[in-house]
Amino acid sequence: MTTPAMDREEAMARVRTIWALSRELERSGHRDLQPRAAEIRSMAHYMLYDDDAGVEEDR
Amino acid sequence: MTPPNVFLPRLESLSRGELEELQGRKLRRQVERLYAQNPFYRKLWSDAGVSVEDIRTREDVRRLPFTRKQDFIADQRAHPPFGLRLGVPAAEVGEITETSGTSGQGKEIHGHTVQDMHLRGQMTAVGWAWAGLREQDIGIFHIPASNSASLYTMLRGIRAVGRLPYLVGHLGFQERLELMAAVGVNAMYATPSGLNGMAALCRELEIVPEKAFPELSFIMISGESWPVEWALRMQEFWQAKITEVYGSTQLNAAYGAACCEAGAVVDGQRGSNHLFEWTTLYEVIDPETGEQVQPGEPGELVITHLDKQASPIMRFRSGDRVTYYPHSRCRCGRQLDVVEAGTIGRVDDMLKVKGQNIWPSELESLIFTHDEVDEFQARAYIGDKGRDEMELRFAVKAGYAPERITADLVRELKEATNVTFRVHCVPADSLPHFTSPDKKARRWTDDRHAGLAKGTDR
Numbered sequence: 001m002t003t004p005a006m007d008r009e010e011a012m013a014r015v016r017t018i019w020a021l022s023r024e025l026e027r028s029g030h031r032d033l034q035p036r037a038a039e040i041r042s043m044a045h046y047m048l049y050d051d052d053a054g055v056e057e058d059r
Numbered sequence: 060m061t062p063p064n065v066f067l068p069r070l071e072s073l074s075r076g077e078l079e080e081l082q083g084r085k086l087r088r089q090v091e092r093l094y095a096q097n098p099f100y101r102k103l104w105s106d107a108g109v110s111v112e113d114i115r116t117r118e119d120v121r122r123l124p125f126t127r128k129q130d131f132i133a134d135q136r137a138h139p140p141f142g143l144r145l146g147v148p149a150a151e152v153g154e155i156t157e158t159s160g161t162s163g164q165g166k167e168i169h170g171h172t173v174q175d176m177h178l179r180g181q182m183t184a185v186g187w188a189w190a191g192l193r194e195q196d197i198g199i200f201h202i203p204a205s206n207s208a209s210l211y212t213m214l215r216g217i218r219a220v221g222r223l224p225y226l227v228g229h230l231g232f233q234e235r236l237e238l239m240a241a242v243g244v245n246a247m248y249a250t251p252s253g254l255n256g257m258a259a260l261c262r263e264l265e266i267v268p269e270k271a272f273p274e275l276s277f278i279m280i281s282g283e284s285w286p287v288e289w290a291l292r293m294q295e296f297w298q299a300k301i302t303e304v305y306g307s308t309q310l311n312a313a314y315g316a317a318c319c320e321a322g323a324v325v326d327g328q329r330g331s332n333h334l335f336e337w338t339t340l341y342e343v344i345d346p347e348t349g350e351q352v353q354p355g356e357p358g359e360l361v362i363t364h365l366d367k368q369a370s371p372i373m374r375f376r377s378g379d380r381v382t383y384y385p386h387s388r389c390r391c392g393r394q395l396d397v398v399e400a401g402t403i404g405r406v407d408d409m410l411k412v413k414g415q416n417i418w419p420s421e422l423e424s425l426i427f428t429h430d431e432v433d434e435f436q437a438r439a440y441i442g443d444k445g446r447d448e449m450e451l452r453f454a455v456k457a458g459y460a461p462e463r464i465t466a467d468l469v470r471e472l473k474e475a476t477n478v479t480f481r482v483h484c485v486p487a488d489s490l491p492h493f494t495s496p497d498k499k500a501r502r503w504t505d506d507r508h509a510g511l512a513k514g515t516d517r
Contacts, residue, residue, distance in 0.1 A: 035153075039173055042177040
């Protein structure tokens with residue numbers, strides 16, 4: 001098994017950033033970006049699920 | 060001690076108290092959201108005199124009225140295609156699932172938002188991870204793709220844990236075995252009857268699974284009950300662990316419970332499906348009284364989904380009969396309560412055959428629309444090739460010829476159930492005539508477990 005290039009906390013902070021940014025893109029009004037932004041946000045949502053069980057207010 | 064195949068490290072290590080507190084919090088959140096946004100539930104709860112303020116803890120779920128399949132169907136008919144229960148703008152629906160429609164009541168159509176779609180993958184991934192799928196593994200799906208089967212769920216679930224999912228359910232058994240041998244397989248999902256049929260074909264073709272599929276490490280089953288002896292024989296034959304999962308369309312078309320590392324049979328006894336209680340609140344009730352049953356008593360599973368956005372499920376009477384136990388029944392350490400493996404069935408008279416739902420009462424109406432039919436008996440059994448079969452024996456009234464009726468019944472039963480019945484006309488005096496009120500149950504028998512216990516292929 002390879003050694004991770006960043007620690008777990010840092011990695012999860014990045015996921016939170018991706019979740020927040022993709023949510024912004026989803027709401028940006030650019031219809032061509034919206035579907036895939038929603039996919040990215042949803043994938044990030046479930047990458048964070050273990051931390052907050054999907055309760056976004058805790059994010 | 061931490062179990063080896065953990066997928067959600069924090070959630071899987073929550074204490075019972077922490078889990079129940081989380082459920083209460085998510086329940087409140089879901090009820091608040093649905094009261095504000097979902098006209099179906101707002102009306103249902105308002106009519107029942109329940110307000111948002113009444114829901115404070117997980118126990119308060121019992122204040123909510125039950126929902127049933129017929130409620131959803133009626134809502135859909137009044138407001139097609141999804142009903143008011145959809146609760147999100149239709150433009151946010153990215154996938155649908157349908158129930159089979161064989162109940163005669165119609166098909167439920169469930170919408171899924173993009174987030175629901177990934178929720179499906181997430182919960183399905185838990186089952187594959189616990190069973191032992193690894194990063195480089197190939198997992199395959201033996202169910203034909205449709206809007207009922209959880210195709211996307213499976214692909215996402217396997218990809219969240221392993222490497223390569225591929226489909227084989229659209230192929231005949233021999234082609235499946237050939238593809239599996241060519242591409243490789245580490246794990247597979249199949250119904251018990253499908254697995255049994257493949258085992259029978261392997262024997263016929265002199266395929267030794269240990270040699271043909273040397274990397275196969277586990278087989279995940281669901282959808283039909285099974286005897287322990289059969290599961291042990293399958294483990295021996297395939298040289299792979301048998302594990303079980305439980306899921307349904309109403310569980311977001313995903314898994315809602317799964318066996319842990321221990322598999323479906325533990326020390327020669329039935330294992331345990333751990334309920335995914337972070338995402339769903341389960342109750343097990345006496346179907347007659349609606350009261351909670353005691354551990355070890357069979358009851359009807361009631362589902363309240365805590366994460367679903369579109370077509371949410373609140374206090375839904377699933378019709379599935381389970382035997383519930385506290386988490387301590389399993390030694391893995393997870394504090395998720397369990398339902399016994401291998402005994403999940405129906406509280407009504409539905410039969411599950413070849414993955415299809417067969418509702419005897421509906422078929423009885425269909426059969427007796429033929430005025431010429433005097434009486435019939437039907438049974439599910441294990442056929443020569445180790446697969447589930449259905450047989451219908453009927454008698455005609457005096458003066459009628461059976462040929463055309465036989466052909467019509469074969470076609471109509473196939474259309475209604477997607478299962479091919481073996482239909483035979485027999486002399487009237489070879490069938491009992493049912494006149495008592497329990498006639499429905501006596502016309503239909505399920506001989507499969509007796510066949511399995513005898514040690515036939517299944």
